[in-house]
Amino acid sequence: MIINREVSKPVYLQVADYLRNNIYSEEWGKGEQIPSENQIMKSLEVSRGTVKKAVNMLVEEGLLYQIQGKGTYVTEDNISYSLGKGLLSFAESLEGQKLAYETKVITSEFRKATKEIASRLKIAVGEEYLYMKRIRFVEGEKVMLIENRINSRLCPGVEEHDFNKESLFKVMEEISGKRIGYSESRYAARVVGEKRGKELEVSPDSPVLHLEQLVYLEGGLPVEFGNVWLKANKYYLGTVLQREEM
């Protein structure tokens, strides 16, 4: 690759593109060490400051990580959320991977349903539901922002539980007297934006994996409508798909 000094695109962005493409094209495998600063400076004829800036950008994006005094490596081990094990809460999934986590409730308050929320939770427009916002830390780092909207008619008293410690799925099952049945889930890639970026401590233009999930009790009543924002440099969705008879 040759750096183009004629175009208006800053040189460090061109170096970042070069690094990103080597990862995306699987030229550099997961866990592999990438060339040293000196090697990149030499081969692209750029300054150390430029290489550092480009590498930092990809560390922020989660594609690279650095080990002090050793070098820079392609990110290998993100946190998996497996889709192949039926409906698991994220807490259950983390427990399955033996990952230590903590949850912190930021907001818990009753709100009046907008048209959209009402139609999802099958309640009346203006009817109250419990809105809860939580941050989850894995090994001390903020990795997901969870927004829950709970149909409190099906779970009266749900607001009195301490969701810093208790599992939402378990509490909803206990109060409603019904098992969780299934969920309709959709995942998309999004830009995190200012507000949620601040909460996850990433820059506003960072990518996040967005889950929108409607959870039903057995029998088919919608009990919880949630949005989860997963840090892209930490989380991936993993699944094994069997080929079915066509």
Add this chain to the structure above:
Amino acid sequence: MIINREVSKPVYLQVADYLRNNIYSEEWGKGEQIPSENQIMKSLEVSRGTVKKAVNMLVEEGLLYQIQGKGTYVTEDNISYSLGKGLLSFAESLEGQKLAYETKVITSEFRKATKEIASRLKIAVGEEYLYMKRIRFVEGEKVMLIENRINSRLCPGVEEHDFNKESLFKVMEEISGKRIGYSESRYAARVVGEKRGKELEVSPDSPVLHLEQLVYLEGGLPVEFGNVWLKANKYYLGTVLQREEM
């Protein structure tokens, strides 16, 4: 929300954040019309040009779309790739949704396996495999970039097929004489970058849903290692997850 004119953050980005947050918080539901340019100008005390710039940014991100002479709406219908139907090719998934698509082969060539590719396809480092890059159009728009790495030892002559028209899964099954068995798939949110952004005709900092997939034949031999880059404003992953006995 009040626009802060003291901070260095451009006003249109603040307006874009305001719009994005109304969508992310489900304040404005899918398919709903958002307030008019005039209403936004008035309520935030900003110029028409600023509103237009913010709206355009969110149209690019895929969160909003505009109907000439009618207004601006929250994006509703993306293309779904269902994870609940076992391993389907994207072509089969689009056929299931009765969506018209076209595929265009951009590159098809033999390459020598790097360490990473060799370990995935269980071939020797330096051994040749077929690399293929394709763009898929849905209703005339580029929606995904597909990179396939095919274990041509298991599928001799695969390079002679016309993958503008033929299905890769079918051809691999025919040549190898074995059925496709299963895949290991991982999905993550990524920044598209310069190179792949150009190919999908989106700006380099756009979010994409990235699928990395290793496909196995019945019996367990890895036959194809692929990367698929799905435009975030078009594609989501959909699934219904059943709660299993704990």
